[in-house]
Amino acid sequence: MKKLFLLSLFLTLFACVGSDTEFLPQTVSESKSKNLFIKEYQPTENKVTINQGECEIVEAFTTFKLNSKNDQTINKSFFAFSVRIKNLKTGEAGLALEDSDHSQFLDFYCDFCGGINNDNLVLYYDDISKRESLDSIKIGFKDGNKSEKVVYFVQKK
Secondary structure, three states, rough: OHHHHHHHHHHHHHHHHOOOOOOOOOHHHHHHHHEEEEEEEEEOOOOOEEEEEEEEEEEEEEEEEEEOOOOOOEEEEEEEEEEEEEEEOOOEEEEOOOOHHHHHHEEEEOOEEEEEOOOOEEEOOOOHHHHHHOOEEEEEEOOOOEEEEEEEEEEOO
């Protein structure tokens, strides 16, 4: 019975995402090439510990996304702040599998606005008026001992 439920849930989620879903750009260059780029940000710290993993903050930026793969209109009803990280041990983008429970190791300082999109850390904003006045953003990174390092992301001038 449990397997049937999980299979139904998986099929429902797959049907909802579908092949027409457009995801956020993963890099500044991808965002710029699709004319979705808003602003770039510089972190106060370039290296952070997330659980046991040492990570480098590669880039941080605000971006729009397209409505869908079939509708290439820019969706201006929200925007996102995206942080691209690289695991220093593996050299790969994103969090290591053992660090992927972001609710334990990341503090976005907001309710239900932050998460992981593909390999990037993302904060979502539905108040579009904030996109021009958003000068700095903070994210807390916690190590395995729950010791937190707060990193501020300041808008590049």
